[in-house]
Amino acid sequence: MPKKVGIIACTGMGKALASVGRYAALYLTTTLRPNDTINICFPCIVSEDDESLELLKNHPIIMIDGCSETCGKKILSKLNSNVIGHLKVWQLLGKYKGLIPDSRVNIGEKGVQLAKKIAEEASIIIDKYKKENR
Amino acid sequence: MSQTTKKVGVTACTGINLIDGTIARMAIYKVLEELRPDQTVLICLPALAAGVEEDVEFVRDYPAIILDGCEKKCAEKVFSKFNSNIKGIFNVSDYRVKYPHLKPKSIIDIGADGEKLAQIIAEDIAEKVDEVLANA
Numbered sequence: 721m722p723k724k725v726g727i728i729a730c731t732g733m734g735k736a737l738a739s740v741g742r743y744a745a746l747y748l749t750t751t752l753r754p755n756d757t758i759n760i761c762f763p764c765i766v767s768e769d770d771e772s773l774e775l776l777k778n779h780p781i782i783m784i785d786g787c788s789e790t791c792g793k794k795i796l797s798k799l800n801s802n803v804i805g806h807l808k809v810w811q812l813l814g815k816y817k818g819l820i821p822d823s824r825v826n827i828g829e830k831g832v833q834l835a836k837k838i839a840e841e842a843s844i845i846i847d848k849y850k851k852e853n854r
Numbered sequence: 855m856s857q858t859t860k861k862v863g864v865t866a867c868t869g870i871n872l873i874d875g876t877i878a879r880m881a882i883y884k885v886l887e888e889l890r891p892d893q894t895v896l897i898c899l900p901a902l903a904a905g906v907e908e909d910v911e912f913v914r915d916y917p918a919i920i921l922d923g924c925e926k927k928c929a930e931k932v933f934s935k936f937n938s939n940i941k942g943i944f945n946v947s948d949y950r951v952k953y954p955h956l957k958p959k960s961i962i963d964i965g966a967d968g969e970k971l972a973q974i975i976a977e978d979i980a981e982k983v984d985e986v987l988a989n990a
Contacts, residue, residue, distance in 0.1 A: 795903060825883045
């Protein structure tokens with residue numbers, strides 16, 4: 721039986737696209753794929769919380785990075801992790817043109833739509849993982 | 855006042871599994887955008903941990919105030935790894951105990967009570983910013 725996929729959003733605060741990534745992770749784990757995913761707290765990972773590092777070690781991971789600094793990817797590359805997908809919000813904005821979030825505090829209706837698109841992209845990766853690990 | 859003490863760096867843990875992480879995030883946004891926009895800079899915790907130059911410089915150059923969401927104190931732990939000058943540490947969990955009648959709605963939408971709580975915390979942090987700058 722395939723393991724649940726760990727979803728990690730960078731949870732950056734400076735840019736609206738990071739807020740979109742955060743929303744996408746929450747939407748994915750609570751609404752779209754709650755039975756197939758587990759939300760892993762990135763700040764807990766960077767502070768080396770044992771429980772979170774254990775989750776990182778034991779689950780395949782989809783990383784959602786908000787901006788081109790790719791903080792999530794940089795940090796996970798130094799840790800014991802199995803990243804099966806890396807979603808870059810700023811690149812996906814290019815694919816879903818027009819879905820520009822309002823602000824970092826309130827991503828607005830278009831930001832929510834973009835977050836849902838990102839969650840759907842993650843969902844495709846999850847389906848592929850499940851198919852390959854039956 | 856020296857060049858490096860004209861502003862205070864503020865950060866939130868931005869945790870994603872508890873409502874308190876969202877409240878921390880919203881409180882820091884209130885400080886940055888509404889209460890003390892000219893006196894504060896954001897230090898993005900994930901960026902700091904990843905070694906993004908701008909955030910590492912902010913930690914080195916400015917006194918900092920940290921807002922953690924829960925007892926894991928992730929922001930405080932990350933800051934302790936850097937050459938930081940922490941002037942204030944706040945934790946949302948302390949405010950949840952102090953204001954039990956304020957019940958935030960959810961992680962995605964903290965609701966009216968969550969906003970009130972974030973505002974209270976933000977006002978305390980803003981006062982601390984003033985104190986840090988006055989003593990610089």
